Amino acid sequence: MTPANGAPAPATEAGPQEVESEADAFRRQVDDLVSKTDVLERRVKEVVDFYDGKKHGSGGRKGGGGGRHGAYSRGMPDLMRQFGVLLKEISSHKDAWPFLEPVDVVTLHIPDYHKIITHPMDFSTIQKKMERKDGSCYTNVREICSDVRLIFANAMKYNDDQNVVHLMAKSLLEKFEEKWLHFLPKVESEEKRQKEEESKGVAATNTSREVAIAKLAKDTDDELNQINRKLEELRKMVVHRCRKMTTDEKRKLGAGLCHLSPDDLNKALEIVAQDNPSFQTKAEEVDLDMDAQSETTLWRLKFFVREALERQANVASGKMDENAKRKREICNALAKTASKRIKKQP
Numbered sequence: 001m002t003p004a005n006g007a008p009a010p011a012t013e014a015g016p017q018e019v020e021s022e023a024d025a026f027r028r029q030v031d032d033l034v035s036k037t038d039v040l041e042r043r044v045k046e047v048v049d050f051y052d053g054k055k056h057g058s059g060g061r062k063g064g065g066g067g068r069h070g071a072y073s074r075g076m077p078d079l080m081r082q083f084g085v086l087l088k089e090i091s092s093h094k095d096a097w098p099f100l101e102p103v104d105v106v107t108l109h110i111p112d113y114h115k116i117i118t119h120p121m122d123f124s125t126i127q128k129k130m131e132r133k134d135g136s137c138y139t140n141v142r143e144i145c146s147d148v149r150l151i152f153a154n155a156m157k158y159n160d161d162q163n164v165v166h167l168m169a170k171s172l173l174e175k176f177e178e179k180w181l182h183f184l185p186k187v188e189s190e191e192k193r194q195k196e197e198e199s200k201g202v203a204a205t206n207t208s209r210e211v212a213i214a215k216l217a218k219d220t221d222d223e224l225n226q227i228n229r230k231l232e233e234l235r236k237m238v239v240h241r242c243r244k245m246t247t248d249e250k251r252k253l254g255a256g257l258c259h260l261s262p263d264d265l266n267k268a269l270e271i272v273a274q275d276n277p278s279f280q281t282k283a284e285e286v287d288l289d290m291d292a293q294s295e296t297t298l299w300r301l302k303f304f305v306r307e308a309l310e311r312q313a314n315v316a317s318g319k320m321d322e323n324a325k326r327k328r329e330i331c332n333a334l335a336k337t338a339s340k341r342i343k344k345q346p
Contacts, residue, residue: 029234032161033227035170039177040227043149043220050213079190083141084130086183087148090176091123095168099123099151116158121150141187142212146219148176153223238299245298250290253298256305257288264308271300 091100100123105113114120126147130138138144155169191209245253257268269281272288275297280286290298 026234026237029161029230032170033230033234035174036156036223036227039173040220040223042177042181043216047213047217047220050209054210079141079186080130080138080144082186083144083183086179087123087126087144089179090148090172093172093175095172096123098165098168099155099172110158113158117154119150119154121147121154123151126151140208140212142209142216145180146212146215149173149216150219152176153219157226244295245302249302250298253302253305254288254290256309257301260305260308261312264304264312268301268304268308271304272297 090096102120102122102125103110103113103117105111126144129136129147130144152169152173156166156173159166159169161167257265260268266281269279269286269288272293273279273281275294293301
């Protein structure tokens with residue numbers, strides 16, 4: 001596993017090819033964030049479903065693993081053996097070689113690895129823990145699933161998004177999540193069977209499932225925070241590259257604002273208010289002086305108006321593109337991040 005080695009290039013005036021390259025890099029980063037958000041969305045649903053079930057007494061439970069006896073001893077070990085087959089398919093993939101053994105920080109000359117990755121994980125460590133006979137072995141399939149995700153999360157955290165190890169980890173994580181979705185019904189079925197036996201008097205003292213879910217929730221929260229930081233970096237990058245808007249562009253922007261739906265117009269005014277806290281967005285009449293706005297505000301408005309008008313046209317024709325919707329959510333997240341930062345200022 002190796003970090004990116006490229007040093008930052010000196011600041012120079014970008015030519016057409018460089019601008020295009022930067023735009024492609026930005027699009028790749030947005031696509032990567034969309035992909036990560038999709039994975040985290042599934043994890044959030046898994047956590048929410050668990051606690052909803054626990055709240056209503058139909059899913060989650062404090063004795064989720066069934067201890068070392070009763071329901072656990074009959075069903076869960078067999079399920080873990082089946083999961084081992086799935087794990088073998090992932091670890092045998094041609095791109096899995098960087099994740100088979102613990103990271104050798106000495107050989108790879110990466111002394112900062114353990115400062116960045118506080119909980120290392122690899123397939124050999126998982127396999128050894130699955131084979132243990134003492135109380136330190138896995139007691140629940142979800143625990144193994146959490147550690148598999150940790151392998152790839154660590155690789156993507158340490159290596160930048162253009163590094164080959166990052167890309168291999170991202171691809172394998174997507175393959176694993178797809179296989180997990182097909183395997184999950186078996187897990188839920190076994191957990192349901194355990195719950196039914198518990199209701200008949202079978203003692204349930206093991207809390208491993210709840211521990212695994214709690215760990216999943218924490219890991220997901222950490223990754224969401226990382227995505228928020230990345231969104232803020234992208235926002236700053238876009239703002240930094242903005243040129244000065246021409247008078248004609250300001251005129252067209254003003255005309256575009258007039259064609260927005262009431263809801264989108266309110267959102268546009270909120271963008272203005274983020275750089276102008278005294279700007280009254282709720283007034284009956286709003287006087288918006290384009291020449292008085294910062295370049296940051298003008299370009300954010302232009303991007304927002306363009307996408308809003310395209311969205312209105314797509315909705316009207318019934319051809320809303322799902323991928324564009326996801327990218328728009330990323331852009332909205334950028335705006336929300338900026339809004340929160342301004343609200344926190346005294």
